[in-house]
Amino acid sequence: MSGDNILLDSNFGSDFDDDDEIIEILDDPSLPEGRYLDRELSWLAFNTRVLELAEDTTLPVLERTNFLAIFSSNLDEFFMVRVAGLKRRIATGLAVPTNIGRKPVDVLGDISRAAHELQLRHARAYQDLVKPALDEAGVHIVTWDSLDEDDRARLSEYFSTQIFPVLMPLAVDPAHPFPYISGLSLNLSIRVRNTKIDKEEFARLKVPQVIPRFIRVDETEDETNVRLIALEDLIANHLSHLFPGMEVLDHHVFRVTRNEDVEVDEDETENLIQALEKELLRRRFGPPIRLEVTEDMDDRTLELIVRELDVTEQEVYRLPAPLDLSGLFDLAKIDRPELHYPKRVPTTSVALQPSEPNAKPDIFKAIARQDVLLHHPYESFATSVQAFLEQAAADPHVLAIKQTLYRTSGDSPIVEALIDAAEAGKQVLALVEIKARFDEQANISWARKLEKAGVHVVYGLVGLKTHCKLALVIRREKGVLRHYSHIGTGNYNPKTSRIYEDFGLLTADDQVGKDLTRLFNELSGYAIEKKFKRLLVAPLHLRKGLLKRIAQEASNVEQGLPAGIRIKVNSIVDEAIIDALYRASQAGVPVEIWVRGICAIKPGVPGLSENITVRSIVGRYLEHSRIFSFVNAGEPETWIGSADMMHRNLDRRVEALVRLTSTDHLREISELFDLAMDENTMSWTLGPEGEWVRRSIDADGNPLVDLQDVVMKQITKRRKRTGISR
Template structure:
């Protein structure tokens, strides 16, 4: 933490690494390059606004309101009660949460209920970016003051959030929380929360695993998936994960969770190879994946190999993609699409057909070198049958978009997906929003049934 504080001080007077500018005065640009000791390759010329974030101020004006999207409410999940803890529900089945279509309140409630529950013994979680005035921080502090063991791994190396995270860490420590300041040389990017609770004659564990940060504010803008579960193998792996990152044990064999930089990449490559081995012309394999960016050379080469073996590869990549699709003899069976809409697509979903026994995973990790080789990340399976069906439907919806989707051509240029004549307009995010709205309306119309138990005297 002291080293990070030094870096934050040095950052104000550190050397420049790049300069972004528009077609301004060449005299001014050359002057800045000379004084900042920048070379031509350090200068990036743009035609648009250098800092588009300033446009956010327009939202509070009358003109900004006219240019804004129509309001989309988020909905409380029908599977979760609003007025009681989730323990009994999670004993029966996993619960999937899809923000911002669904409210982020269940995550806050889950932590808050654990903080106030007299039977909860411990809360353990990772924090990467939490946002200002976070109710999650307040709940963790309250849990520690209530005598529970609270262990939080705060990643200080979250870019440009370092100072805020140091402040949160100090605040948590003052409240009695045990704070772990990340790991040397590895950034902890995994999103996981575990609650240990005394029930009858045993200790039961509950976990929440997510593709996005524990940040209620970005949960209104970023599309992410998370899973509440008490599945024995998953929570057992979660226990091993926390024992490892807090220094209580060495790495143990995890049955369900894939962890970078140890096993996640190896498992991904093995599943791609399995798809190749089980694919034939009559029954071609299928890989579907959604992520922010794809840059990892080994993974890209494995996907090329899969394409050449006849495996159909469908990729939804929002940002950087270094794979080139549609090249004959190399990647002709690979399709890459990107969707940019009102919500930032942030979830990572991986589907492998596995010769009729499909597997589906969610993850905090993109298929990038930094994620798979230089960060602590988690990939977790979707095992619950209903949750599996839900995630599979979400993933398929992104490949049906013909309104806000673009496809990557073999020359590396993104092209808008053209809607065929008389083809129905398909906008993935709108389809998902309407689905959750219908579900919420249907749940509101369903009458609640109160059961009265009568016993003979």
């Protein structure tokens, strides 16, 4: 699961990481008990919103198929990290109250019940809703039994030449112990009879992951009538090739999810990379935490697998075939534009366009004129952030480049730009976060490649993950050194930038440059202790800064001054922040929260949070930006950056928010919130008991406004107003 997988990066919303979110509840006698929603069930509610998009008949059918796959991969990571973390705490005696005051063992029961219901709903959505719609569109996922003799002959030839040589059946008998079952692999459990001695045997066959999950039945390239068969179905109907002389009695599909949490004690290791690589090897052999089996599996086979894997009844999920619908990602390759979202091409930011027609863009000149606020994926990452770093690498006047890298893509032009800069003799510092979950191995590889090119590579501060998205370029202009900075809400990943909604600020502001210079020096040296002028930095100052501003809004409203709070995040579970928002609501401050995933706030509770509104938007693009806006007695203050309102972001990570100062940028953010909170915009609204209600049509049955469509049109129109045609 590297940054190459654009749908798994942050897992289209899961953002799982350290399980330090399980902490003691803060004692505030002025606020009622039971004021937080359960964070695990809130995440499952988020994945339900993803599933609702798969069930939405107004969406193109291949996009609905994609949402089925996203749901599946999201849930896999939820089990691998969050459920695994809860189980580890129980096993090691570290069980402490969760954010709703219950023990993890009780929460696990709730998770199991909710996850069972969701997985069955997910399977029904595929069988009863999406698969018939695919059939109607000419995309058929067929079974072996439905094929004629010509189809079978053609597929049997394919099996013999392309699949059979790769397969490795493993017997289970006194001489062959039960084999290791790798996490997330599809497997066939097979019962065969040795006819010579009339004895039944058991075997396991792993479905190879190096072969496409769905195989084309027809040799034709015709995309208007596509027939596909699941790889496990094709293999299952050729088991006699694997067990010659044996009678194949039965077979079933099963799948195991393992604990893939990674623990490295940084205080006890001298070489972090070596310790992490050792831990990554161990992760492959984590204990099972979920067993999925097809609903037709017989009890005898199930009992054997359960016993050998040592899983509990609660951890067994009986589901209709096919298992692992993340394999449906493959269908996105089908070339049927009418079955996908309409194609959209990101525009180049107007501010970065040259003033003269046909002139070559000069990113430094553009930034020197004014701060540039970028909004991806509506505005191109390639012609902005990537171009900024590539120009810096090639510019002879650039002396140094400093960059943080949390997740990037496998063929990253960002990393290549840093290498080019180092090879050109520039000073280059890359702060690579090698503990970015599921990107650890990829980031270790990048770190070594950068070091070989002469880049100064550092790994941040002991005990903290470096999650901030920062780039700093030092350029000599007329004998004076100038700072050119980028602070973003998303990763330096050209691939995810095409589907992740994020903001980024390009600025030549000297104060921002000085702040970043100090921050980079502290990241490559020792702990962050000082305050910054235009940044809020975690772990020391970000929480305090936000709490101070929330309290100020409450004070302002009590004095009759304009007040209001608007927050856009991926997740909000931090009790101190939530309690501060409750107190602001009690004082009369209108609080609007736009959250993609987990939300532990209970909005609309009389006497507690009646002034708090929570909305969620899940759609074509993954809403990933983090924004914090305060009315501030009529002098608006808005910050953007990398931090969610979670304990790990505020206490165990290096995060950075930058304050926007341009009135145009403040207005743009304000208008975006206006649109998100408008009753005529398609969204989900959170109720006081944790229920999410979707509004997609108005009283007359007309579709509500799609925020992402509107933003794309607005940015395109902005380009046209300036006379830019490309």
